[in-house]
Amino acid sequence: MANKFKVLIIEDETAISNFIATTLKSNGYMVLLSSSGKEALSMIASHCPDVILLDLGLPDIDGLEILKQLRKWSSIPVIIVSARVNEEEKVEALDAGADDYITKPFGTSELLARIRTAMRHASQNNTIQNDKFSVKGLSIDFGKRLVIIDGKEIHLTQIEFKIVSLLAKSQGRVLTYDQIIAELWGPYAVKDNQILRVNMANIRRKLEKNPAEPQYIFTEVGVGYRMVDE
Ligand code: CA
Numbered sequence: 001m002a003n004k005f006k007v008l009i010i011e012d013e014t015a016i017s018n019f020i021a022t023t024l025k026s027n028g029y030m031v032l033l034s035s036s037g038k039e040a041l042s043m044i045a046s047h048c049p050d051v052i053l054l055d056l057g058l059p060d061i062d063g064l065e066i067l068k069q070l071r072k073w074s075s076i077p078v079i080i081v082s083a084r085v086n087e088e089e090k091v092e093a094l095d096a097g098a099d100d101y102i103t104k105p106f107g108t109s110e111l112l113a114r115i116r117t118a119m120r121h122a123s124q125n126n127t128i129q130n131d132k133f134s135v136k137g138l139s140i141d142f143g144k145r146l147v148i149i150d151g152k153e154i155h156l157t158q159i160e161f162k163i164v165s166l167l168a169k170s171q172g173r174v175l176t177y178d179q180i181i182a183e184l185w186g187p188y189a190v191k192d193n194q195i196l197r198v199n200m201a202n203i204r205r206k207l208e209k210n211p212a213e214p215q216y217i218f219t220e221v222g223v224g225y226r227m228v229d230e
Contacts, residue, residue, distance in 0.1 A: 037061030
């Protein structure tokens with residue numbers, strides 16, 4: 001098949017890279033493997049993968065450093081695959097241009113969903129954004145600034161609408177608190193998560209049947225928010 005998507009797995013633990021490679025191959029992806037940072041950087045340049053799965057803990061170069069170098073010349077979707085559960089590192093990776101992250105151990109369906117999301121966003125960057133959004137009974141008309149749930153119009157303030165729209169346009173992908181604040185109030189705005197939390201509490205009261213168990217906008221603790229995918 002000439003039109004298979006190419007995934008580069010940058011991972012030094014053979015057990016994990018084998019597991020991922022087997023999963024991806026059986027789901028129709030073409031797989032490239034690299035176990036070191038130096039090799040990975042040259043493979044990216046020569047093979048132009050569609051998606052990169054990047055381990056943060058590599059023997060030679062730190063995964064975050066690879067990401068920073070890569071982002072100087074490429075916007076290939078990068079999903080961080082990490083055993084580290086440190087929230088600051090996740091935030092740092094996302095702010096440095098990672099598209100998403102997945103924490104080991106993870107399931108096959110979660111991995112495949114993240115890859116699909118990352119590739120969809122990559123292709124959307126090259127086309128005009130859809131003016132409408134719809135998921136699980138929630139629909140948004142960006143042009144008309146309308147939010148409808150199960151046929152009923154929901155009244156959001158301007159800021160609330162902006163937050164919901166931003167997350168919807170990055171559907172399936174986590175946005176960090178800083179990314180959301182910068183997008184809404186500009187890059188020099190005070191990084192105050194409290195304002196965001198208050199707005200999110202109001203949004204959830206209006207959107208969710210049970211704000212304590214959201215079905216549309218999820219909290220990634222210590223990292224940011226993510227709009228439900230599919
Ligand atoms: Ca590792």
